[in-house]
Amino acid sequence: MLAEKHKDKIAGIIARYAEKRGALLPLLWLAQEEHGHISEEAMREIAGLLDLTPPQVYETVTFYTMYNRRPVGKHHIQVCRSLMCALVGTETLLGWLKTKLGITTGQTTPDGFFTLSQVECLASCGTGPMMQINDDYYEGLTQEKVNRILDDLRRDGKCALATGPFMWPEPQSAKR
Amino acid sequence: MADMVNILIDGKPLQVEKGTLVIEAARRIGVMIPHFCYHPKLKPDANCRMCLVEVEKMPKLQTSCSTVVAEGMAVRTNTPLVEEAHKSVLEFILANHPLDCPICDQGGRCDLQDFSHQYTPTASEFTDVKRVFQKEYFSPLIEKEMNRCVTCLRCVRYCDEVMDVKALASINRGTMSEISHFGAHPLDCEFCGGCVQICPVGAFVNRLSLYEFRPWMMKRADTTCGYCGDGCTLTLQTRDQQVIEVMSAQGDGRNNGDLCARGYFGFQFVNHPERLTTPLVRQADGRLHPATWDEVLPLLAERLTRLKLAHGAGAIGGLISARCTNEDLYVFQKFMRLAIGSPHLDSSARYGHVNAVRALRRVQGTNRWTVSYEDIVQADALLLIGTQVTATNPIVGLKVKEAVKKRGAKLLTIETLLPSVETTSNIANLSDVHLMVPPGRHGAAVQGLVKAVFDESLVEPGLSQSAGDFVERTRAAAMALPYPDGLDERTLRTIVKTFATARRGVILIGQDLLQTPGGLEATVNLLDLLLLTGKLTQEGWGLAPLTEENNEQGAIEMGASAEYLPGPAEVAEGATRARLAAAWKEDIPSAKGMRLLEMIEAARTGSLKALLIVGENPVRSLPASTKVAEALEHLDLLVVQELFLTETARLADVVLPASSYAEKNGTFTNSEGAVQRVRQGLEPIGDSRPDWEILSALSVSMGYPLEYGDTKEILNEIRAVLPGYRILGVSVEPARVDTQTMTRYLAGGFAEDLAVRYKATPDGTAGGSLKGYPWTLLIGQSLFHSGALSTKAQGLLEIQKEGRLVMNPADAHRLGLSEGDCARLTSATGEATVPVAMLGRVPEGTLFFPDSFREALAPILSVTPDPMTGVPYGKLCRVAVTKKVGGS
Amino acid sequence: MPKYELILLKNMAQAGYTGSLADYERASGYQALRKALGTIAPAELTEMVKKSGLRGRGGAGFPTGVKWSFIPKDHPGPRYLVCNADESEPGTFKDRQLMERDPHQMIEGMILAAYAIGVRTAYIYIRGEFVLGAKILERALAEAYGAGYLGANILGKGFALDIYLHRGAGAYICGEETALLESLEGKRGLPRVKPPFPATHGLFQKPTVVNNVETLANLPHIVNRGPEWFASTGNPPKSTATRVFCLSGHVKRPGNYEVPMGITFREMIYEIAGGMRGEKPLKAFIPGGASAAFFTPQHLDVKMDFESVARAGSMLGSGGVTIMEEGTCMVWAAENLLHFFNHESCGKCTPCREGSAWLLQILRRIEHGKGKMEDLDTLARLCPNIAGRTVCAFGDAEIAPILSTLQYFREEYEAHINEQRCPFRAQPAPELITVGH
Ligand SMILES: Cc1cc2nc3c(=O)[nH]c(=O)nc-3n(C[C@H](O)[C@H](O)[C@H](O)COP(=O)(O)O)c2cc1C
Ligand code: SF4
């Protein structure tokens, strides 16, 4: 149960909005952080916290693509498929990923490590092709980078190639 | 006129109120703009884009459903551009719409079909693959076919805006948007049927009539619902002696087209296979055997006459259901008083509504409300006390919701309810101020309200001059009381202050107040409150007692009780009795008649020899402790007119098959006093006959002919004795306070029982004598049933098939009970075992059980009669609860 | 050194600038706020913004000061400011940079706006995917509270403001301001019917201003350097000051470039962004995000300002400029964008909900060699039945790529149909994503 674990946090979130329902998206995020997806049980609990009916929570959950209604792999790879990335190599990127992972989009590797999805524009159109894996962006991808990212993630659970505070082109001074 | 604007629609000038929507303005001059998502009950959403029109000076087409008229606005609804836009929206919808019109129940009454026909679209250019939503099970009563959906969201919006239920979800998005409930769970809601009724296409259809008909094959009868006192107009759709479907889509009637589960899905008792189709007579073998009317009527007449000769007319009593029509009730009381000559008669209005009428008559000299549903909608403060309005009077509940949600009225509630959001609506969720009262404490709360009138200095200044004695003595009586234990003083004061400072306000009271000890006094005290604050005689203000059964108001007005003649007029008043006797050309028994419990008692003791019961089932309605069955078995003759072989009918010597409301004509009088038509939709089932007809035939056999050709003749006679008993169609003219009566009350009438009315009522919940029985069990109305009749309606059984003991989840947790477990209840009189359910709105310490299944609790319940009105108070019971382990 | 003076990107272009409060203050951050709270009345600030000519950078280009002045003056009860950080228009990635690299610039802008319109509670609605951005903003907000720039008594001047971060969860439409408000209220992001406008019935039905990240980031500069200066830069009077344009696609140096409005696309593409990648000729470009109509080389000399682009038949929109070289299939490009629009349509309006799917199905067929000549007429007929017939501007947006490619590249569509295959792409995309999701 969320309420037991995050009592104060939840109260703090609810207090930010003049109407309780405003706290719905933040609480759904909290549930997803906790469980990796949003279960019916979580929807019921959040409905209770916000004086909503479960259907009211459900309709909100299903509108937004980032709320997982089913468990996903440990690393959720989301490849941008929109035009700007597609112009510079989405298909190639997907090819690499599929070969390397042995799965196609919409699937999860048998070990549960990776789920591969395609998503729409992630606002890194100048640095395509790109993908988001869980919270991190990986941009300007090459086959070498992709291999390293997947290997690092499998091994260490993280990868240093994730983009930091974004600026492109990089400032002159920062160029190596 | 400042509030009017001048506009042009298709060149025609017209004047409409400010704020009118263009689509509405157009309709006033007969211009119908096609639409899907617009509905007058809902806020404009402008999502279907069907209603586009040209508005001069606006570059783009505008949606007429969301555009408000403005002075000088010129609208065109029939230009080529507009036509093209309408056609194009249809084209978009039809691109993915299945071509299943031939098997769609909406076929023939479908907006999409009608508009498509109107715009005769050319063959669709859509040649790609249609979107397909997989069929999924949605609910036992409502079929969902998403491929037909036009995504107008009327269902979702209705469920939220009108019903305040919020059980429907519009899920996913874009092209894949669809309507759902919660995940793959079947629909769990109030089952008002509103989504089916408001769907412009066949996306939601009634499963009870799925594929049963084509609309044009059905016969229609506009009639009035026979369940609760709200008096909804509904249309019975029948085919070959079967009720196929019920709807109220015409949108007129006091219910404005809205219905509840009972009205919409509760019709199948009519064609139930167990309906009685012939008279039954108990033979020497002790069993009931079929007989013909020709056999049974003379037999019955003879036995009644013999008993009358042997023991006097006073040995015969009569009891009738307040679900009967006014015509049935009128003939019944006349039959009892004249054909039999007995003063002993009663109706099921005895269970509570007599308290309300007695109080109204005493203080304001009316038998009815001084307000109407319109006044509820237009009130800016509503005070609900013990109404359980959603379950008991769902349509009045909608009026309250409309007042609060659409018009911003302040809602004050004093109910045995906790605010708690579930997918059935809960009036306490809408309250501005809510006071949770334990069962049986409503009267104490009312005393607190009157005290608060003084504490908040809300007494109408003029009243102290005109009725100083009343003010001062009531003040003294009320102020001598402390604020009731366990009820928050501040809340009581806020409620009174909010109410008394509103511009117009209505007090609604219901069964939790009227049917519990002190109900009569509390009702009078509420009238005191209105008097003290100077509101009683003001336009739009009043006290509105709600009735549980459809025709309780009629039962009293028709004189179907021991103390009242038609009018009602007091039997005890010589002058009125004489006037009626003159009209009837017959003497009216003047002896004090016995009421329900007294008749049962007399049967037990043997002074009552025969009882004629019409549509009532006291063996079920009264608890085992009253030993009704035993008493009835003592009778020499028990006659029961019924639809089904009920517990009571099983004991009868003669059972007569009666017709249901679907098979007869007549009138019902609802809570607010609207007299509405009951129209026959079917021929009587089997050999059944309307109750009035049975009584009339019996009277002929007995040689005291009360002959009527049809119900119109009866109604004409009713009108002759009750001037003004008119059919009031769509509007109601509320009664007016009788100044003479009020003055008499203020001048001293009030004092008769002042001390009783303002006597402190101890908080029973804390009472020591109740040791060992720490829980209060409240028997009340379920939203899905009404009396026992509804338990014969398969549709309603699909929603609620049994009585469950409803308790707060925290209590259940404490008792180690989960949903569906069995609980053992013990009271001072016995013990019973029932399954449990949990609901957050039931206060801790309180248990709720639906009245329609009360027989399951018969061993533990008991009644106390009201010393004044004889109301058998039986809603409350102190019990102990444990989890039942093992067995079943 | 860049050719044009940087305003918004100036700090972050400095070596070692981290965007921390200390860095920002060192670069004279929060001076504008000090100045405003000390010497400028709220109404006066609104006047200054009006005078500056600042227009919204979110896409519609509405004059910011004018929008503020629609807030009812003496409305009792709360009113709100919302920073639109939903940046999800394909081709646009400037707000991300402005927030992640110089968060305090935007926060200072928000405080100024809140002060001008009398707001005590403001929200930043950031798209859910920007997890890093959200973290950076949370940290920056905490710093600002710590330094007394936010909270109950800002800089001791009696002005109070709370700013809360609210994360979206994956829905392009929530960039549309009324859908955004619905989403902030915890609902599905369906745009509202207007009127009433957010200025009177916004968040929780209270008066509300929604401004884009870049719009807000401009405010400190208006206060610091004066509205007159601001109004004299860029291409006055209608398109004042700079914009951060986002270059993507087949150019040598894609990225964010801040330039004064009014330079030409030619200069932007061939000088600033380094010209075409691989030196292939330019075939087409999108001047203002996926919702803008395509341009062709004939439009290279159009000036990059609101009016000029509109006059040439497209829009400056969100500032996302996407360049496509010769050899890029226009049908494929339109299909890709329609996939986006179909996926992101909220589903409220019939023409958009049903139309986006239908259009996508036709385009997909044509691209995959299954088109018919009649399809082109159907496309041309359906598009105007969507544009202008919907609740929000999404309806206008989704047809822009189709109508403009049909206008400029009709022969390419015909070639697909005649040859029953895509002339450009040897193998059509291997996977067909079905309509819906
Ligand atoms: C479909 C659609 C998507 C939009 N997306 C965004 C967006 O991601 N970011 C943004 O700032 N404005 C977006 N807008 C514009 C907003 O509705 C609104 O005009 C803007 O936030 C106002 O801020 P401004 O006046 O500062 O530009 C979008 C508009 C539409 C119709
Ligand atoms: S135009 Fe499309 S995105 Fe905009 S409100 Fe209508 S359906 Fe939603």
Ligand code: FES
């Ligand atoms: S198009 Fe891929 S990030 Fe923008």
